[in-house]
Amino acid sequence: MDDNKRKAAAERKRKQREREKAMDIKTVSVKLSSREREQLANLCRVRAGIKDPYDVDEYIALLIARDHERLQQQLAELDGKCCGKCKSPLPTGCGGLFQGEAVCFHHISKKELAL
Structure with a gap:
């Protein structure tokens, strides 16, 4: 060069x-x-x-x-939506406190925000 x-x-x-x-x-x-x-x-x-x-x-x-x-x-x-269990705003909701309960956002939608 x-x-x-x-x-x-x-x-x-x-x-x-x-x-x-x-x-x-x-x-x-x-x-x-x-x-x-x-x-x-x-x-x-x-x-x-x-x-x-x-x-x-x-x-x-x-x-x-x-x-x-x-x-x-x-x-x-x-x-503007709330968790069915804790009624807290999504996506944080209860922060997983009620995860495993059927109506908790973190139970029914845990894959929604995951990759």
């Missing part, structure tokens, strides 16, 4: 670091088995459709964004 290419690459990297700092982007480390890494690579490839595969950072950020949207929709559906 000649000196001009090296300088250009260094400048691109510097600008990338500045953008990430401005957006307060932090690195998160995740431990994955070989099977999970293969699944992730396949998901990145297939979910991109005819475009270039998503990179791992992009794919995980998209998953987080979509799950957050889904959670907000689920919470909006619960807004």
Whole structure:
């Protein structure tokens, strides 16, 4: 690599670091088995459709964004509703105090907000 290419690459990297700092982007480390890494690579490839595969950072950020949207929709559906047992507002209700009782939100809907 000649000196001009090296300088250009260094400048691109510097600008990338500045953008990430401005957006307060932090690195998160995740431990994955070989099977999970293969699944992730396949998901990145297939979910991109005819475009270039998503990179791992992009794919995980998209998953987080979509799950957050889904959670907000689920919470909006619960807004104003109360638990059948304790009559407390959902989704917190009794906080699980009556979990196991048939009419408790945490018993009948425990999978509703779980992944």
